[in-house]
Amino acid sequence: MTEKIPQHRHCAGCNRAFVGEGRYCSPECGTTSTANLKKRKRQLILLYVVSVLVLIAALVAVNL
Ligand SMILES: [Zn+2]
Known part of the structure; x- marks a missing residue:
């Protein structure tokens, strides 16, 4: 026996029905x-910018 679920959607924000x-x-x-x-x-x-800066710093450190 299946319980009838009324037509519902799931919220795109909190995923609640x-x-x-x-x-x-x-x-x-x-x-x-x-x-x-x-x-x-x-x-x-921000993460992307930080990783690029770290990469540049690493390259500079290697070239010193
Ligand atoms: Zn919601």
């Missing part, structure tokens, strides 16, 4: 998710 339209369970969740995504993107860029 919810009934309704859109990608997020609430507008707040969408805002938080977008902010987190931006923050993660910035962290990724």
Whole structure:
């Protein structure tokens, strides 16, 4: 016997199941998710810049 699950989606922000339209369970969740995504993107860029700087420092150290 299978329990009937009402038509639902999973929130793109918190992954909770919810009934309704859109990608997020609430507008707040969408805002938080977008902010987190931006923050993660910035962290990724920062990581990239740091690794390039470390690489340059390593090259300079080798050439000294
Ligand atoms: Zn959510």
